[in-house]
Amino acid sequence: MSQTFLLEPDIIAATENVMPDLNNDLVLAKNFLKQQSAATGDSLYDHLVDIVQKILSQKPPDVVDNFEQYSWAVKQEKFRPNFDLLNDIYLAPPQLAVVRRVDEMFRLVQSKATKLDNIGEEEQELDLEEDNEKPRIQDLVDHNYYFKEGGYGLPDRECYAVYISMIMLGIKEPVSTVRFFGKIFGTKANYYVAETDLTIEELDRRIREFEMKDMPGEGEGMEETGQVRPDEHGEMLGEGEAHVPVSKEPVPPKLPPEPVSTWTAPIPIPVERPGSGINKKVYWVCNRPGEQWVCLPDITPDHIRVARLSVRCMTGELDTEVITFPPFDGSERHYLRAQIARIAAATSISPQGFFTFGSGEEEEDLDLEEGGGDMEFNPNPYYQGHTLKDLLDSNLTYWVHHGRHILKQGRTLWWNPNAGMDEALEEEEDEGPPPVEPEVGPSLFSPLSEDARIEGLPAWSTRVSSTLCPDRALVVIRSNTWPGAVAYATTGKKSECMYVGWGLKFQPPNFSPLQLPWPKDEYPIGPEVMEMADPTFADEEAYRIAHLPPVPPPDLLGEGEGYGEEMEEEDE
Amino acid sequence: MNVHKLWEYKEYINVNGVMLTSELISILQNSLTLLQVENHFTHIQYWGQIYAVDVDYHIAVGITTDALSDRKYFYTTDFKFWGMLPKPKKKYKQLSLITSFPFRGDPALKIKVLDESMDEANLDRCKIMKEESRLSATISNICEESEICARGQLLKQPSGTIVINPNFYGLTGPEAKQLKSFLHIRVPHHRWNTNLLTRADYNYSMDFLDSIDQDIPGGCWNLSVEQGGGLVYLKSLYWPGMMYFHKVRTPEAGFLYIGNGRKNLDVPFLL
Numbered sequence: 001m002s003q004t005f006l007l008e009p010d011i012i013a014a015t016e017n018v019m020p021d022l023n024n025d026l027v028l029a030k031n032f033l034k035q036q037s038a039a040t041g042d043s044l045y046d047h048l049v050d051i052v053q054k055i056l057s058q059k060p061p062d063v064v065d066n067f068e069q070y071s072w073a074v075k076q077e078k079f080r081p082n083f084d085l086l087n088d089i090y091l092a093p094p095q096l097a098v099v100r101r102v103d104e105m106f107r108l109v110q111s112k113a114t115k116l117d118n119i120g121e122e123e124q125e126l127d128l129e130e131d132n133e134k135p136r137i138q139d140l141v142d143h144n145y146y147f148k149e150g151g152y153g154l155p156d157r158e159c160y161a162v163y164i165s166m167i168m169l170g171i172k173e174p175v176s177t178v179r180f181f182g183k184i185f186g187t188k189a190n191y192y193v194a195e196t197d198l199t200i201e202e203l204d205r206r207i208r209e210f211e212m213k214d215m216p217g218e219g220e221g222m223e224e225t226g227q228v229r230p231d232e233h234g235e236m237l238g239e240g241e242a243h244v245p246v247s248k249e250p251v252p253p254k255l256p257p258e259p260v261s262t263w264t265a266p267i268p269i270p271v272e273r274p275g276s277g278i279n280k281k282v283y284w285v286c287n288r289p290g291e292q293w294v295c296l297p298d299i300t301p302d303h304i305r306v307a308r309l310s311v312r313c314m315t316g317e318l319d320t321e322v323i324t325f326p327p328f329d330g331s332e333r334h335y336l337r338a339q340i341a342r343i344a345a346a347t348s349i350s351p352q353g354f355f356t357f358g359s360g361e362e363e364e365d366l367d368l369e370e371g372g373g374d375m376e377f378n379p380n381p382y383y384q385g386h387t388l389k390d391l392l393d394s395n396l397t398y399w400v401h402h403g404r405h406i407l408k409q410g411r412t413l414w415w416n417p418n419a420g421m422d423e424a425l426e427e428e429e430d431e432g433p434p435p436v437e438p439e440v441g442p443s444l445f446s447p448l449s450e451d452a453r454i455e456g457l458p459a460w461s462t463r464v465s466s467t468l469c470p471d472r473a474l475v476v477i478r479s480n481t482w483p484g485a486v487a488y489a490t491t492g493k494k495s496e497c498m499y500v501g502w503g504l505k506f507q508p509p510n511f512s513p514l515q516l517p518w519p520k521d522e523y524p525i526g527p528e529v530m531e532m533a534d535p536t537f538a539d540e541e542a543y544r545i546a547h548l549p550p551v552p553p554p555d556l557l558g559e560g561e562g563y564g565e566e567m568e569e570e571d572e
Numbered sequence: 573m574n575v576h577k578l579w580e581y582k583e584y585i586n587v588n589g590v591m592l593t594s595e596l597i598s599i600l601q602n603s604l605t606l607l608q609v610e611n612h613f614t615h616i617q618y619w620g621q622i623y624a625v626d627v628d629y630h631i632a633v634g635i636t637t638d639a640l641s642d643r644k645y646f647y648t649t650d651f652k653f654w655g656m657l658p659k660p661k662k663k664y665k666q667l668s669l670i671t672s673f674p675f676r677g678d679p680a681l682k683i684k685v686l687d688e689s690m691d692e693a694n695l696d697r698c699k700i701m702k703e704e705s706r707l708s709a710t711i712s713n714i715c716e717e718s719e720i721c722a723r724g725q726l727l728k729q730p731s732g733t734i735v736i737n738p739n740f741y742g743l744t745g746p747e748a749k750q751l752k753s754f755l756h757i758r759v760p761h762h763r764w765n766t767n768l769l770t771r772a773d774y775n776y777s778m779d780f781l782d783s784i785d786q787d788i789p790g791g792c793w794n795l796s797v798e799q800g801g802g803l804v805y806l807k808s809l810y811w812p813g814m815m816y817f818h819k820v821r822t823p824e825a826g827f828l829y830i831g832n833g834r835k836n837l838d839v840p841f842l843l
Contacts, residue, residue: 060738060739061738062738065729065735065738066727066737066738066739068730068777069727069737069739069777070739072775093800094745094800094801094802095799095800095801095802096800097800098799098800099800148591148593149593150593151590151591151592151593151596152589152590152591153589153591154586154589155583155584155586155591156583157583182589183589185794185796185807187791187794187843189796190796310841311838311841311842312841312842313809313842313843456673456674457625457673457674458625461623461625463628465593465595466593466595467595468595468599480623480674480832483588483812483813483831483832484588484589486589498589499589500588500589501588501589502588502812504812504836504838504842506832506834507838508672508834509672509837510836510837510838511837511838511841513841
């Protein structure tokens, strides 16, 4: 509630001056405006002063259209608490956390750079050796420039930070090459992915570790399967014993034999050792440039198989559980690694002739029939680039894959399941495992024109970066199967590919989860378990008559009646 | 996003690794300014791209008076001629969700959309749709479900017209981290008082739109904060390729869609 409080001199003035007077009216009006609201203690006069002051100081355009909002903003400002008065807390800018992390990285890289400089000045010979050991780091800034020309790439600030953190990776970890693979979005955080080759020593160490782990691992697997079977037999025997005494006393029902599970686990497809096949490259991820790079583990063919059958978003936390229906053996780091392997296999592309088998320096005998196998390939020193027209050609014959195709087995090299089976299961020879056709994927450096189309959409689309100045133009090619995968090639010698996306494959029309398999038959189908129609009264009657004890005196009439009855039954 | 600010926004655009090239921005600014003058638009916005097989479509939005109901969509493939998109029909909106063919880049092309059973002879099952209608329907679907603005970016005036707030100062840091500070740019589906009363600090002129935190399933919007809290990105999992950015405490904000125009129906599996 508000009340009119007039100041005393004003009341006197109001009563004294009966005649209309301008000053008097002004005073009255001003007093009215100065009434304090009981609820807030504010007065309209002060409010108007504030608004006018705000408008005049800020001079926004078209105030009259948004006057209400202005008034509202002024009121809102009045109720902002002033923290500084309470205690002198310094609120750090929110960027501080980022800065701390990046600063640490910069220091590390800088110290390394200066150290290298010093060595270079002091000992020339050592420097040469150092140079050999120094990891080769992809010039991301340069490549990103070309990507940006083509309309893709990372923003500048992100790109530089990633580049520095790639150098940090080269300093901290035993890697010989570093390449930026791309960025994978997650629901909580994003992953930056670096693709590396390990140094020879580290690779040897890992292979040794892998073999150490693998050998006993296989033994364990055998033991487990060996253990399971006696258990099953034991259970069966036990149950049989239990049945015997029970069945003695009442009428012994003739039970069909207890069903035995005939299902045997398929032999696990062997994992490809570090440094070969799907585990050829080692991938490192971090959520933000400057953070510690985390090495992703090697994966098994089973991971690839399950990843192909499911869709899932990354969360951004490597230890999240992956819940899919064929169950996924591992956490998100395995899933991420499997998706990266799939993306790398499908979208590593380059213009024809950009890479070559062997060192490229000399002609070598090549076994192309093996589909490239696990052969090394290197940048071709004689690559001269293609013309814009060739690269843009929608038949895509001038673009080739340099990622090894992952077979349905989940390996890049086909593994013969029968070779292992013959040794392991010699007893079951009579089954005779059918000879398996070796699975052959497209060979390395096969052109993109052989890629499968998705519903009338070619797997790749090419675009030219510039129509205004064809001299500067380069060709960008984007994948339609893995949205986010792009590659560029200039008419010169530059080409690179990158992936920035959700790590999801485009699967029209949409994903349908794997159906559960049909339940197996528990019992062999026989008359005991088959369903059949109950006999009708007529059937029973016929049966009874057929099994009647032989009537001693055959009567003509009776026979006739009987015959008639049978006829009736048949009619029914 | 505002065509005249594309140079400033260039650094913030990041949809699945896509950036706008300098050439594209120059061309867009030229041709869209001309378009704005021809049609007397008060605002003109670059809406995004729809990938097609031969050439990609570029889409622009012109606004004259009402920012919600008075939008006109234009498309082009060569930046010389901007064609106005027809009003989306409900029939085509449904069909464009069903069809799985890619866009071809030819607006006059007629495509057959088959219902689940492939029966070309049956007229009820097989519909024919021009690519132009499909484009307009797809865009209208995307706008309906994923075109958003920050709270306060659009204002409802006492007269009922909805205008782009010229005095929008941006959201504060904590506000920008909440999904309910972002609103759908569409005719609200919920009742007006539902939208109003979900907030404690409701404001009649701002809270007249549906907020995105009520979308189903929870988690279909991905909010990411970058640059130490200075920049907020919103992505819709339903429409991969959609992006909205907002720079905290500044009026800088923009919506962009660059993708193939297909709705991702697998969202419940992704989460």
